[in-house]
Amino acid sequence: MKRDYVTVIGAGIIVALAALLLVYLGNPANTGLCIACFERDIAAALGLHDFRQMAWLRPEIPGILLGALAAAVATREFRPTAGSAPATRFLLGMMVAVGAMAFLGCPTRMALRIAGGDLNAVVGLAGFVAGIAIGVRLLVTGFNLGRASTQWRIEALILPVLMLALVVLAAVRPMFKPAGPIFMGTTGYPGCAGTPVGIGMGVVLCLAAGVVVGIVAQRARLCFVGGIRDFLLIRSGLLLAGFGTVVAVALTGNLVLGRFHPGFANQPMAHTAHAWNFLGMALVGLASVLLGGCPFRQLVLAGSGSGDAAVAVLGMTVGAALAHNCNIVKAASPYGKAAVVACLCVAIVIGWINRDRQE
């Protein structure tokens, strides 16, 4: 029992330190790690949407997935599986991204925003807990998306190979045609103006940080949704300890580095529309419970052989691109508000319909 806590807390410490390091290297404030944002930036770099300010093939994402893959293979836990309602999982992944873009961050960034003093993220946390509570209710009334079954190894290696291709593209940055892709933003990544390392070293360091994070997260089963879900479901505080550790270590680091600025107004990449911070994260919490884990955990599961998690990762990437193209971000437009409310309703319907499936 104690060893479990040491593993999870150790993983939380490493994730928080990696996030602090990545901000030092050039990632945006309170965004050392953000799975949803980074998938959005990768989508922008590939030309899938027009928010190009921070477009960048962020190597942390391939790093986390490949680190998880290495850890799973080394511990003989790598197991190629798929086939549990893939289209539903793609849709749920898209909806997680819509919620994350309304709030401006996935659960990982929410933790880092809280650690930076962004009180809007505390409102987001309240919504996150509410969404997870709805998800837990659906779980205990029999929700499930059906069984995954064993697949050939190649099925589980498709996304890792695509991720390796992203790393190669990030390192080489070929000019396919004068207007892109591959697009590069103007700010918010190692190697852009004013950062301490060049772009080449930035790729190496971000990839390495991602690999380390992926390895420890795979070993500890770290999951930001799982922490609150397991506490509500079985009163287990294990994964919650990981969440708490990330916040505590990042908060301490921010205090030491003078990066802690408590308040609602003028927070980096945030907004003060409380209702939409709440509802955005409620959507992320609910859809993530239905998927079986937060965006970070989906990435780690995809590395551990789950084709279903790989589909969720792709859904999140497409969802983030659509959220920008359809003006859903920050739920500032009527379209954004409508999208968040509609996705919440659809997620509840998905949770309700997929109960007690006959096998």
Next chain:
Amino acid sequence: MIAIDAMGLSCPLPVVRTMASMTAHPGEEIVIHVDNEAAKENITRLAHTKGYTADIVRDQLTYKLTLHPAVRG
């Protein structure tokens, strides 16, 4: 004996089903088949907090967990 086939189910369904069986059939032995390490760990942890002992047999990539309820004295 209660048997649960939790193979291929997403997290945390193996735990949810085990917990439901513990509530519905207190004092009975429960046998659960799972196909991943995380589910095995989570069920073992649940078993210990609910006063069960767990015997675990690994067969390649699947696990058979036999949960014995605490002997009542």
